[in-house]
Amino acid sequence: MDIEIDPTEVLRSASILETVAAGLEGGSAPAHPGNAGFLLSDAIGRFASQMQTTSDEATAGVRTTAANLDVSATLLRRADDDAGAVARSLWSRIG
Amino acid sequence: MITVSRLVAFEPGPWQSAAEWSRERGKAARRTETDLDQEAAKVAQAWPSPVGQLAAAILRQQADAQGELAVAYDDAGVVIDDATIAMGDLRQQMVSLQATVAGTPDMSGPDDSGVVTGTRAFDNLVEFLQNRAAAGQFTITAREILMQATDRDRAASIALLGIVGIDVPPTNDGPIDLSDDGIQLQADLNAQDRYGDCTTLSTLIGIAHSDPDFIRRHMVWDPETGTYQVTLYRDGEPVTVSVDPATLPTDGSQQAATNKPSWLSVYEQAIQQEFGDVANGQFEEVPIARITGEDVPRTGPPSAADIERAMDQDPRGVITADTANAPAQPDNVDPAKRVVPGHTYCVRGLDADGNVILQNPWGPGGGWHDGKYYPGEVHLTPEEYERWFSNGAVLNPPY
Numbered sequence: 001m002d003i004e005i006d007p008t009e010v011l012r013s014a015s016i017l018e019t020v021a022a023g024l025e026g027g028s029a030p031a032h033p034g035n036a037g038f039l040l041s042d043a044i045g046r047f048a049s050q051m052q053t054t055s056d057e058a059t060a061g062v063r064t065t066a067a068n069l070d071v072s073a074t075l076l077r078r079a080d081d082d083a084g085a086v087a088r089s090l091w092s093r094i095g
Numbered sequence: 096m097i098t099v100s101r102l103v104a105f106e107p108g109p110w111q112s113a114a115e116w117s118r119e120r121g122k123a124a125r126r127t128e129t130d131l132d133q134e135a136a137k138v139a140q141a142w143p144s145p146v147g148q149l150a151a152a153i154l155r156q157q158a159d160a161q162g163e164l165a166v167a168y169d170d171a172g173v174v175i176d177d178a179t180i181a182m183g184d185l186r187q188q189m190v191s192l193q194a195t196v197a198g199t200p201d202m203s204g205p206d207d208s209g210v211v212t213g214t215r216a217f218d219n220l221v222e223f224l225q226n227r228a229a230a231g232q233f234t235i236t237a238r239e240i241l242m243q244a245t246d247r248d249r250a251a252s253i254a255l256l257g258i259v260g261i262d263v264p265p266t267n268d269g270p271i272d273l274s275d276d277g278i279q280l281q282a283d284l285n286a287q288d289r290y291g292d293c294t295t296l297s298t299l300i301g302i303a304h305s306d307p308d309f310i311r312r313h314m315v316w317d318p319e320t321g322t323y324q325v326t327l328y329r330d331g332e333p334v335t336v337s338v339d340p341a342t343l344p345t346d347g348s349q350q351a352a353t354n355k356p357s358w359l360s361v362y363e364q365a366i367q368q369e370f371g372d373v374a375n376g377q378f379e380e381v382p383i384a385r386i387t388g389e390d391v392p393r394t395g396p397p398s399a400a401d402i403e404r405a406m407d408q409d410p411r412g413v414i415t416a417d418t419a420n421a422p423a424q425p426d427n428v429d430p431a432k433r434v435v436p437g438h439t440y441c442v443r444g445l446d447a448d449g450n451v452i453l454q455n456p457w458g459p460g461g462g463w464h465d466g467k468y469y470p471g472e473v474h475l476t477p478e479e480y481e482r483w484f485s486n487g488a489v490l491n492p493p494y
Contacts, residue, residue, distance in 0.1 A: 009141030010150075013134045017154075020130050023123070030116055034109030037101040040178055043252035043263070044113045047171055050259040051120070051164070058160050062131070065153055069138070072150070076142075088146045 011073035017066035024059040096276030097244045098207040105186045107179050114175040121168030124161045131158035167258050178251035185244045196233055201226050209237035224468045231460035231471055235351050269316030270340055271358050278307040281357035286458030289346040291374040295382040296456035297441035299359050301413030325365035328388030336365040351458035378419040387494045396484040399477040405489055406444045414442035416487035424483055434483050435469045450474040
């Protein structure tokens with residue numbers, strides 16, 4: 001274990017990331033906004049839908065990172081070599 | 096194809112809201128990018144081991160992903176904003192045109208497809224001709240506005256979906272619109288120029304309204320060479336001709352008023368390249384054979400019954416009729432019924448009164464010959480048609 005590790009800061013990051021992930025959620029995308037018969041109206045709906053999917057995936061990634069940091073910080077705080085190994089294992093799985 | 100009623104009903108509000116939504120999402124993604132970058136720096140500092148650095152790297156990747164989202168949202172906002180402004184301008188042009196037409200005596204339209212009709216009776220030759228010529232110009236202007244709106248709408252859609260990697264079919268048409276509407280509109284706007292290939296053009300106009308997919312199958316864009324690969328027929332066998340749309344002659348067939356090249360320009364050029372004599376055999380079976388490989392006999396002008404039967408087919412038949420051996424019209428003929436001597440027209444069908452509708456490949460504005468004006472579209476009674484047309488051909492599906 002690195003003696004300079006600051007698990008409190010890691011845990012704080014996890015908390016902030018959870019807030020970031022929550023902020024990314026929500027907001028309704030415009031689906032086919034008006035002007036029937038125009039291709040762009042359909043395209044806006046499809047664009048918004050695709051971006052929502054991409055954004056949802058990004059949000060899930062941030063949320064996973066936050067959870068992993070949270071677990072890691074908890075383990076690091078115990079300053080346990082075994083716990084450190086668990087943290088390494090955890091990160092190696094998502095890395 | 097965007098119609099007049101749809102264009103006039105265009106509301107900028109919904110698109111403006113969509114653009115605003117996109118910009119706001121872009122700003123939010125940038126804020127998230129900054130937050131993630133800051134957290135990555137903190138994690139890297141608080142957890143200096145390789146595992147901590149890996150955590151920081153993952154956070155930076157997530158920040159980068161947010162940055163890419165922000166760029167996509169920003170780009171989309173620009174595309175939608177530009178399209179909204181352009182469509183608003185085109186809408187205003189159409190509204191102004193409607194007002195101008197409404198304020199012009201003996202004029203009606205434009206109808207949903209942009210056609211303006213001159214209604215001046217033939218009681219004064221000069222005023223009659225001015226009325227018909229003005230109607231033709233109004234039609235060209237209206238169609239040009241619709242075409243610009245259609246092109247702009249399509250280009251904006253492709254650009255917007257391209258941002259998220261969605262291809263909008265067809266994307267391989269090259270620089271010329273080969274949608275059904277595009278093919279038919281270009282056929283309606285076709286203006287014959289240097290070449291005396293009226294039968295070729297009339298046949299192509301008929302095919303556009305019968306089976307536009309025939310044009311797409313026989314005129315394929317090759318993005319690698321930047322050329323259209325046009326399939327023609329020599330002695331019944333297919334031959335492929337490469338046509339570079341960037342090097343089309345400026346005085347060949349083109350779209351009326353705007354002088355833009357059309358798919359007919361490409362086809363005409365392909366025939367000229369392959370055979371070297373695009374004007375040859377116009378009053379023989381040559382043009383249809385070169386275009387379709389079919390041996391279609393040239394007969395007398397197809398009768399009204401023939402026309403009705405051909406138009407009832409699905410897809411409809413293609414009919415041309417010419418005045419090559421027809422007697423001259425009397426000097427006092429109604430100018431609205433003037434037909435060009437030694438010329439081929441596309442027979443478009445019968446109107447509600449049973450008159451034969453003939454489209455002049457010179458274009459919707461018609462033209463002048465030997466000091467006389469000839470309209471772009473003529474409606475003749477079946478008797479007049481059979482008197483003033485000498486020959487014709489019917490190309491029946493499938494072809």
